[in-house]
Every structure is written in structure tokens, then in C-alpha cells.
Amino acid sequence: MTDKTYFDDLVIHLRLRRVPGEEIGALLEEARHHLQVSGESPEEAFGPVEDYARDLAVSKGMGDTPQSWPRREFMVATAHFASWYLLMSAVVAWALGEPVRVTRGMMITVLLGLLLAAKVVWPALVAYAARKQGSGIPVLAMLGTVAIAALVVGLGDKLFFSFQVLLSAPAPVVAVGSLVLVVASMIPLIRRGDPVKRPEA
Amino acid sequence: MNQRRDPQWLRGVLPLCILSVLTEGEQYGYDLSRKLEDAGLGSIKGGTLYPVLGRIESDGLVAVRWESGAGGPSRKYYRLTDDGRSFLANGGNEWLEFNDTAARLLRAAVAEVGR
Numbered sequence: 300m301t302d303k304t305y306f307d308d309l310v311i312h313l314r315l316r317r318v319p320g321e322e323i324g325a326l327l328e329e330a331r332h333h334l335q336v337s338g339e340s341p342e343e344a345f346g347p348v349e350d351y352a353r354d355l356a357v358s359k360g361m362g363d364t365p366q367s368w369p370r371r372e373f374m375v376a377t378a379h380f381a382s383w384y385l386l387m388s389a390v391v392a393w394a395l396g397e398p399v400r401v402t403r404g405m406m407i408t409v410l411l412g413l414l415l416a417a418k419v420v421w422p423a424l425v426a427y428a429a430r431k432q433g434s435g436i437p438v439l440a441m442l443g444t445v446a447i448a449a450l451v452v453g454l455g456d457k458l459f460f461s462f463q464v465l466l467s468a469p470a471p472v473v474a475v476g477s478l479v480l481v482v483a484s485m486i487p488l489i490r491r492g493d494p495v496k497r498p499e500a
Numbered sequence: 501m502n503q504r505r506d507p508q509w510l511r512g513v514l515p516l517c518i519l520s521v522l523t524e525g526e527q528y529g530y531d532l533s534r535k536l537e538d539a540g541l542g543s544i545k546g547g548t549l550y551p552v553l554g555r556i557e558s559d560g561l562v563a564v565r566w567e568s569g570a571g572g573p574s575r576k577y578y579r580l581t582d583d584g585r586s587f588l589a590n591g592g593n594e595w596l597e598f599n600d601t602a603a604r605l606l607r608a609a610v611a612e613v614g615r
Binding site for chain 2: 325326328329330331332333335336337339343344345346350351354355357358359360497498499500
């Protein structure tokens, strides 16, 4: 494992334990300095990356159990996907001069899709990223969630043969409301929160 | 010192040992590990040292400052705070008393089984 791979993995494991970005920056800087003066490899100096991340997180007052998946990012991605889906449905219904209808089959597939994404896709993506890649957890997880949710929502009625309409609303109202939701749910995706920063000497 | 010593022994006393070394003045992490090794505690790896330093920093027993490195990573220096000195004085005495008690017990037992 190269120094870069070790440190990339360390960042992921510290993030999963909710260590703030500023603290992570300081921990990385100190670790890099240690390697520079000792001539050791990261594994020699600090041991297995997950164990080291756990010990550092506990020393900073964080819990010793990592999140198996980043809940906040999942919620943001889900809200973003749901608002896009609603907007597309509303635009199509508006063009056809129909109201937006939510069927039981759609509801079932959305709930199953969310369950699958939360319990299977996201933990798998996070585990993959922690072992193989240094960055991109939110993007990978979001894409995975969107792909699965799009698939199941698109096939929802047909999968469950359940076309019973649960909700019906005027398309223009839903279009405007969902457009607001699309914009609002983009804000957390665009805004850079809690970056890893080098300490100032 | 025996390098096969139980690591749990060191874990309990390492914060006090670090604070003891810091009575000599401010140090950075690797320097501390060398001085602890020179004192006979054996090799203290970064994976053991830095979490302890993080804890005593969070507890306010040490203060830190960063010094930029010449083209490399910055150094983080640790120095004792007043709270750290009090902790060292109180905790050090408690540890010495405990150590004396354990040593008395062990000496008697080791002598007994060694006969």
C-alpha cells in the first residue's frame, strides 16, 4: 500500500467516524511528518488503517463504531432523486393535460428501492470505496441509488400489477413544487462542507 | 527492556510518561517516541503514540503549536499546560503508590514460587 492509498483510506475511515475535516487535516499532517522523519511506511508506523482511524477517532471523543453508510449523504441523494422524479412526472402529465397520479405500485417500489439502497447498495459502495478508492463515496453512492430507484420506479406498476391511484394532484402545482425541491436539494450537493484542511503554522 | 512485554502495561502509564518527557520542554511526536524509547520503554509506534497525544490534547493536558516544515509537512509541537502539570503530579503519585503496592506483592510471590 502506498502512502497515498493509506492516507486516502484513513480519510474515509475518519469521515465514517464523523471526525471533522479540520481535525483530519491536522492528523494527516502530523502523520506525514512522522513518516518523513522516521523513514517508516504507514503500516509500520501506524498499523492497519481501520484500527488507527478507530483509535484516533476515539481520542477525539468520537464513537468507536463507524457508520456503515453515510446517512446524511443518503438523505440528500434520496431527496434529490425524488424531487427530480416528481418534476419529470409532473412535466409529462402537464404536457398530456392530466393530473399527476401516485399509484400503489409506485409507492411499494419506491419504498423497496429505498430499503435496498440503504441496506445493500450504500454499505457495499462505502466498503468498496474504503478498500479500493480514496474518494467519491457520495458520488458513487448517489449514482447507485439513482440507478436502482429509477429502475424500480419505472417498472413499479408493472412489477406489482397495482395501478390503484392513491394520490392525484394538478400537474402545474406539482411541477412548480418539485422544481423548488430540486433546487433546494441541490444546495447541500453544491455547497462544500467541512473540507479537510492543512493546519496553519 | 524486554520487547515482548505486555502492551497493556504501557497503555496505562503512557500518558504519564509522555507528560514526564514534556517537562523537559516542548517536543513533536517522533521526538517524543525516541525519548520514551531512550528512557527504556521500548519502541513506541506512531499508532500507539498519536491517539494518546490526541486524548491528552483533548483533555487540555498539553497545548500545541504548528511550525511549518521546509518544503515538507508541518511539525506539531506539544507542551505541558498547567492542567497537565497538576495531572502529572497527582496521577504520577497515584501511579507510584500503585506500582509500589504491585511490586511488593510481586516480589513476595516471585520469591515464593522461585524457591
